[in-house]
Each structure stands twice: as C-alpha cells, then as structure tokens.
Amino acid sequence: MNRSKLAVVSMLAAAAVFALVACSEDTENPLGTTTPVPAEDTSTAANQGDTSDPEPTGPDITNGKQKFKGLGCSGCHNIDSSKLVGPGLAGISAKSDKYIRTSITDPAAELVDGYANLMPSTFANLKESDIDDLVAYLKTLN
Numbered sequence: 094m095n096r097s098k099l100a101v102v103s104m105l106a107a108a109a110v111f112a113l114v115a116c117s118e119d120t121e122n123p124l125g126t127t128t129p130v131p132a133e134d135t136s137t138a139a140n141q142g143d144t145s146d147p148e149p150t151g152p153d154i155t156n157g158k159q160k161f162k163g164l165g166c167s168g169c170h171n172i173d174s175s176k177l178v179g180p181g182l183a184g185i186s187a188k189s190d191k192y193i194r195t196s197i198t199d200p201a202a203e204l205v206d207g208y209a210n211l212m213p214s215t216f217a218n219l220k221e222s223d224i225d226d227l228v229a230y231l232k233t234l235n
C-alpha cells in the first residue's frame with residue numbers, strides 16, 4: 094500500500110513539474126522568443142559564412158540605390174542612357190561585376206570612350222559591402 098501510494102505521489106509530483114515547465118514555455122511563446130530564435134540563428138550562421146565570400150552574400154540593392162544618390166553618383170550619372178558629366182548607366186548590367194567594380198574603385202583604369210577622367214577615385218575608400226551593393230544596384234539597370 095505504502096509503495097503504490099508513494100508511486101502515485103511521485104507521479105503527481107512529476108506531472109506538476111511537467112505542468113510548470115509547460116506553463117513557463119507557454120508564457121514565453123507569446124513573446125515570440127521560442128520560435129524565432131532558431132530561425133535567427135540559422136540566418137546569422139549563413140550571414141557569417143557569407144561575409145568571407147562576397148558573391149553569395151545577397152547584396153542589398155536598396156542600400157546600393159540609396160548610396161548611388163547619397164554619394165553623389167546621380168550627380169554625374171543618369172540611370173537612363175542620357176549623358177550627364179559621365180555616361181548614362183542604362184545597360185551597364187551587361188558588363189561584368191568586375192568591370193563595374195573597377196569603374197567605381199579605379200575609374201581611371203578604363204576610361205569610357207569620349208569621357209575625361211572626371212570621376213573621383215575616392216570611392217575606393219568605400220566599405221566593401223557598400224561597393225557590393227552599388228554594383229548589385231547597377232546590375233539592375235538595363
């Protein structure tokens with residue numbers, strides 16, 4: 094008798110502990126902590142893997158577009174084919190990423206026919222990721 098009573102009591106105790114754990118998990122769920130954490134972990138891991146390798150990072154085209162305005166590129170370049178100080182950049186997407194990148198970081202390396210070396214070379218000092226984003230944005234210009 095005593096043994097089975099003890100067994101029942103300990104089972105009840107175990108059930109109570111279970112219920113407590115379940116309750117505390119339930120209170121965490123509405124805060125959204127339980128579900129998003131694994132998802133964030135995965136994307137963080139993916140991003141960390143990507144930083145060492147510029148290509149698969151998935152550059153931020155929106156940032157590239159903002160930088161194009163913010164850095165003054167748009168003061169010299171139209172995004173259609175019309176000439177400003179520099180050539181219109183429509184169709185630049187046909188060029189390689191490398192060509193576009195060099196055009197930004199070392200403009201004098203390969204001058205576009207009919208244009209003088211008027212583009213500042215200071216863009217070489219931009220953050221790598223901003224250059225990536227600019228290139229990705231220019232790649233959207235057909």
Ligand code: HEC
Pocket residue numbers: 161164165166167168169170178179180182185193196197200201203204205208209210211212213216227231
């Ligand atoms: C002061 C004016 C000026 C500014 C500012 C400027 N550029 Fe230029 N850019 C030029 C000129 C002029 C050329 C053509 C001569 C040459 O190739 O360097 C050119 C060439 C280019 C080319 C090559 C175009 C082609 O058809 O091959 C790209 C790409 C380019 N610029 C991107 C940019 C980006 C991106 C920015 C901003 C980060 C920028 N430029 C800022 C004047 C400018």
